[in-house]
Amino acid sequence: MSYDLIVIGTGPGGYVCAIRAAQLGLKTAVVEKRKTHGGTCLNVGCIPSKALLHASHSFEDAADHFAAMGITVSAPTLDLAKMHAFKQEGIDGNTKGVEFLLKKNKIDAFIGTARIAAAGQVEVTGEDGSNQVLATKNIVIATGSDVTRLPGVEIDEKVVVSSTGALDLPAVPKHLVVIGAGVIGLELGSVWRRLGSQVTVVEYLDRILPGMDGEVAKNFQRILGKQGFQFKLGSKVTGVANNGNGATVTVEPAAGGTPETIEADAVLVAIGRVPYTTGLGLESIGVQLDNRGRILTDAHFSTNVTGIYAIGDVIAGPMLAHKAEDEGVAVAEILAGKAGHVNYDVIPSVVYTFPEVASVGKSEEELKAAGIAYNVGKFPFTANGRAKVNHTTDGFVKILADASTDKVLGAHIIGAEAGNLIHEVAVAMEFGASSEDIARTCHAHPTLAEAVKEAAMAVEKRAIHM
């Protein structure tokens, strides 16, 4: 048996690539070393974290907001084991869904660890040590990423946890110290704060969410502060002493200075992720990596070795599930002789806290650095009818448009449903729209989306409700 394509890894990059390839008539197989498909995202990432964010938000809503709407309930109590079961049900539903889709598309799925023996040859080692070599015309590496370790800090997944352990804590820690004010730290910090933890976030830089628009990050930090988050910015962790039941975290100013210690019941290390290429045999076949360990690819996702391609977290670009998926579709189309393409200027990014934070395109800082003149249109949710009635008025919509052409260059939203609202602007940007195009599109009333329209109108200083 020889395949047209073997995909290594069935995360969002790999399984989507395999399905698209099969749709286009390629004889396709996948190899996955986990027992279930779906990769980091479905097993220990996007899906379980969103299940806990949804459940913990509902818990807090019932405790803090139901009474104001005239709904009297007794104070909610937490059955954490049941909440984890709710999360697991969501994981199972999604991973089984991928298994079904692979079968439906007649894709052969091998469970085992893949090693590339040579271009065109994938060796699969099963858990029982069994070995087989599969022949193929093309290989797509979609092996994803792994947690970045903090030198000298051992992750035992009990007291000192990565995101994987933080999704599975058996009890609510009294004090959770989060190292890193990035997406994972703020999402999982939110989960445990809502369930009762005191949360302290230690961040090396002097801001949260590096890479996000600065004004948005500043406002978001203020909102999180009101919710009870404590931030130690411009600080570095120099040691974590784990005593089995808790840990003493030593922190000092990033620039150096007097250290202090913080007692924690649990410590979440969330300082980024690194590409995962362990055991693939890349060195022996000569596949080049960049200086950050990512597989080097050209614009068509090809490595320097003919017939070997790579996509997703294991190559450059934002480590996001939808970026990996779109690359999976693009490389499958390229292999089938079509013109696969990903527009890296329009990849939305969402932090699924409450309120949510969403962005697409350029930040103000990026436009300034590139010397591009732009106009800003901003509209607060305090002036949006639907947000007012729902009592979800924190946040705003900001649209950035080219000063001479009015073409939309970026959008940044803090607010309830920001993660859904951002897609209107993403579609507009994909079509090369101006802010006036959005402003003149009729938006249903009363919706949160009207704030997007008003922000677009505000680019020309003609918002109606402000």
Ligand code: FAD
């Ligand atoms: P992965 O999903 O990592 O899949 C790679 C697969 O390859 C794995 O299943 C692995 O077992 C397998 N593999 C590795 N080596 C081998 C081998 N040698 N042989 C066989 N199989 C192998 N992104 C979002 O867009 N939205 C979110 O809300 C979001 N939330 C997240 C929350 C958390 C806690 C984390 C950790 C990540 C989150 N992400 C989110 C990021 C997202 O999970 C990744 O960007 C995405 O999973 C990358 O997809 P991928 O296909 O490149 O790799």
Ligand code: NAI
């Ligand atoms: P991140 O890159 O988002 O944030 C890491 C943070 O840690 C940064 O603020 C960084 O300055 C800080 N940091 C680095 N070293 C440090 C140190 N020694 N001490 C203190 N702070 C330090 O990484 P994170 O949160 O681990 O997430 C990993 C990836 O997973 C991200 O790239 C993200 O794209 C993806 N992800 C996406 C989600 C989403 O789309 N909603 C949710 C969760 C993860």
